[in-house]
Amino acid sequence: MLKTLRQIARIGCVTEPPVEADEALRLRVRLQAQILDVLGRALCIRAIDAGSCNGCELEMQALANPFYNLEGIGIRFVASPRHADMLLVTGPVTSQMRSALERAYAATPDPKLVVAIGECACSGGIFGAGTACVGRVANVIPVDAAVAGCPPSPEQIMSAILTAITAPPTTPM
Amino acid sequence: MTGADWRAGAMPLAGAPGMRSLTVDGEAWRAAAQCLAGEGARLLALWGDDTGAIPRVLAAFATAAGGGAPTATETLLLALPVKRASEQAYPGIEEFFPAASRMQRAAAEMFGLQSTDPDRRPWLLHGPQPQDYAFTRVAGEGVHEIPVGPIHAGIIEPGHFRFSVVGEKVLRLEERLGYTHKGVERLFATMPLLEGHRLAARLCGDSAVGYSWAYAQALEGMALVAIPPRAARLRAIGLELERIANHLGDLGALGNDAGFAFGLSQFSRLKELLLRATERALGRRYLFGLIVPGGVSTDLDAAGRAALANCLDELGTEIPRLREIYDEHAGLRGRYVGAGEVPPALAARLGLTGLAGRASAQAYDLRVDQPCAPYAEFPPRKCEAVAGDVAARVAIRYDEALESCGLVRRLAADLPEGPCRVHLPVPPEGAAAVGLIEAWRGPILVALTAGAAGSIRRCHPHDPSWQNWPVLEHAIIDNIVPDFPLINKSFNLAYSGHDL
Numbered sequence: 001m002l003k004t005l006r007q008i009a010r011i012g013c014v015t016e017p018p019v020e021a022d023e024a025l026r027l028r029v030r031l032q033a034q035i036l037d038v039l040g041r042a043l044c045i046r047a048i049d050a051g052s053c054n055g056c057e058l059e060m061q062a063l064a065n066p067f068y069n070l071e072g073i074g075i076r077f078v079a080s081p082r083h084a085d086m087l088l089v090t091g092p093v094t095s096q097m098r099s100a101l102e103r104a105y106a107a108t109p110d111p112k113l114v115v116a117i118g119e120c121a122c123s124g125g126i127f128g129a130g131t132a133c134v135g136r137v138a139n140v141i142p143v144d145a146a147v148a149g150c151p152p153s154p155e156q157i158m159s160a161i162l163t164a165i166t167a168p169p170t171t172p173m
Numbered sequence: 174m175t176g177a178d179w180r181a182g183a184m185p186l187a188g189a190p191g192m193r194s195l196t197v198d199g200e201a202w203r204a205a206a207q208c209l210a211g212e213g214a215r216l217l218a219l220w221g222d223d224t225g226a227i228p229r230v231l232a233a234f235a236t237a238a239g240g241g242a243p244t245a246t247e248t249l250l251l252a253l254p255v256k257r258a259s260e261q262a263y264p265g266i267e268e269f270f271p272a273a274s275r276m277q278r279a280a281a282e283m284f285g286l287q288s289t290d291p292d293r294r295p296w297l298l299h300g301p302q303p304q305d306y307a308f309t310r311v312a313g314e315g316v317h318e319i320p321v322g323p324i325h326a327g328i329i330e331p332g333h334f335r336f337s338v339v340g341e342k343v344l345r346l347e348e349r350l351g352y353t354h355k356g357v358e359r360l361f362a363t364m365p366l367l368e369g370h371r372l373a374a375r376l377c378g379d380s381a382v383g384y385s386w387a388y389a390q391a392l393e394g395m396a397l398v399a400i401p402p403r404a405a406r407l408r409a410i411g412l413e414l415e416r417i418a419n420h421l422g423d424l425g426a427l428g429n430d431a432g433f434a435f436g437l438s439q440f441s442r443l444k445e446l447l448l449r450a451t452e453r454a455l456g457r458r459y460l461f462g463l464i465v466p467g468g469v470s471t472d473l474d475a476a477g478r479a480a481l482a483n484c485l486d487e488l489g490t491e492i493p494r495l496r497e498i499y500d501e502h503a504g505l506r507g508r509y510v511g512a513g514e515v516p517p518a519l520a521a522r523l524g525l526t527g528l529a530g531r532a533s534a535q536a537y538d539l540r541v542d543q544p545c546a547p548y549a550e551f552p553p554r555k556c557e558a559v560a561g562d563v564a565a566r567v568a569i570r571y572d573e574a575l576e577s578c579g580l581v582r583r584l585a586a587d588l589p590e591g592p593c594r595v596h597l598p599v600p601p602e603g604a605a606a607v608g609l610i611e612a613w614r615g616p617i618l619v620a621l622t623a624g625a626a627g628s629i630r631r632c633h634p635h636d637p638s639w640q641n642w643p644v645l646e647h648a649i650i651d652n653i654v655p656d657f658p659l660i661n662k663s664f665n666l667a668y669s670g671h672d673l
Contacts, residue, residue: 003498004435014442047328051353053669055378055459060328061422062448065441079326096299096352097331100323126372132356150461151378 015069042074043165046084046108050101050137051127052091055151056118060088062154075161081105086113086164088157089141092120092127093134105141113164116146117157125150176212176236179205180249187394188606188621189387191238191543194250202253203264209234209249210269215524215537217248217609218618218635219266219273221280224362227254230263230286231633232273233607233618235537244555246542248609250620255286265290272524272640279673283358297351297672311337311345319654323352330668334657341653346646353672361632362624366392366600367466369629373619374461376634377670379419382411383612384634384670385464387619390545390608392466395600395623402589404468405546410481410584411460411469413577414451416613417488418444420574423665427567428499430659431508439495443488450484453477468594478585485578492578496571509564513648513660516561525644527615527637529664532569533561539611553580566663573613599627614638614667636670 047060063070070076078084081104093101105114116137119125129135137143147160183193197205217233230253238245255263265288267274277288278296287293294307311318316339323331333349357376361369373388374381386408393400400408421444428436448458454477455463463469473481499505515525520533530537536557540548556572558565604623609616615637624630645664649657 007439007494007498048324049330051355053375053378054330057328057330058378058459062445065445066438067445077328092355094353094355096354097323104324126375127355127360130356132354151459153458
């Protein structure tokens, strides 16, 4: 226990302080204000891998590390679409994930936001659309914001979340 | 006949070192499989190929090499020309290599090549009524089922797990995968040979270097080109950085899944430091696009080397420190020790491979046993544990992460001068080769055949998760449901890489 406490003290807080002129940090401060304006509480996100190679998931996981500390600014990932305000969807949507994605979208309460993460989610990417893949996320559910990149960096993913909250939510088709 | 006899009759094959291939008939196919299994050979991959005049089933085995180190291996590729399912089934080899079952099912649904083995359910393709999949039912008083997925809690890939439980105890787990099936084998066949590495890197995002290297190795083998020594070193640096990053991520997640959030923050901090150093050294956080046909796309300069060295210094101090904390934490030990046990005999019987195999005394590592350049010059220490539980798979990750830190240092010191990429001529139609790379999860195999005018005729990528997913079903038996996330994470198997 002593070693654990000593390690915590030794490393200290590595979350980059918002006073520094750092693009990621500037984004984070704006992000918090926007969320409070729109939702007045924590933003809850459900991540859905609709067929990705797992690269985008790795960068989404990085949002929770102490450098980006997404939870520290009121955004957290939840385990059910029923608890979510926003879906972060990755992948070219595969034919075999299509109905799961549609059902998760239907299970998310209104008003809801959808952000497509990564090149494949934006355009189908290298996998395109065909028999096995339906292609981009917008082919299946309405998308409020999209960020390309293979994979996009954690900063770019945060930026996409911001874009979605500043745009008016779409109504389900 | 012995395995040596089968190998003696086989022809050398391009790609990874120690590859030989042999075309056999149905009787010899089964006899060879039985003989190889008896000698302790391991099944690396089994797949179908319908591009020739006669469709074929192919199987690659790791066999003991004559002479040299006791674990030195060679690869024997058996090719069996077969008739279509409607005519006649080919002899299955599940009896000798249990891991063959799902691979044979995939070959059947994708190419209509049906084996004689009993399980004829589809595997990767769900069809119009996916809910009709015939899960094995467990009967008895108080038995009930828990279906989980395809969408899982957390930021992870999709797949379905069906638990049959009594109270909290798991009697049986059955996996249902294929949700991320993207038709990549057909997609490869629409791409030029010199572009295929881009798709290979995106088959499984956490193993981008492993897959793109295996692909490039096959391509360079069939083009009869040796990459420059500097390129080989840079590839190995990339592969080891990928290994360290994944191990750091897993060690954090394994702490978190046992309720130790401290572990997640500490290790995710280290992983972020490593990704940032990787970006400074090689231009990207994840190494998609590093490996290109003929070499690597990005050179490592002095500033990049310094960034890597700084980061490796920090990892070298922090990882042992955190290991001590993990090892002394009674709560963590309580969750890890004895959880998800795969005893060595079971691991050998089922063909458990890669990292998880080494935690169950299956001490195989291609970097040592069948090394390609530059690993023959830079052999890592092979890490091994025998307990086969979560604690052992955690220990292997600590050992390998530290070993790879040292290895990257050695690889980056005194980099040979010269180009880091050479021109690759277009291989002739019909040329074939197999690439084989020990990625962080285990051996990745890529079998490649050239088509006309620089096209791909056939490309089959094989993920080590094929062998290990069925073993996870055994590892969970008699454990409690709440330990599943921990046990599952300790294997950390691929969905996308497996689903093709």
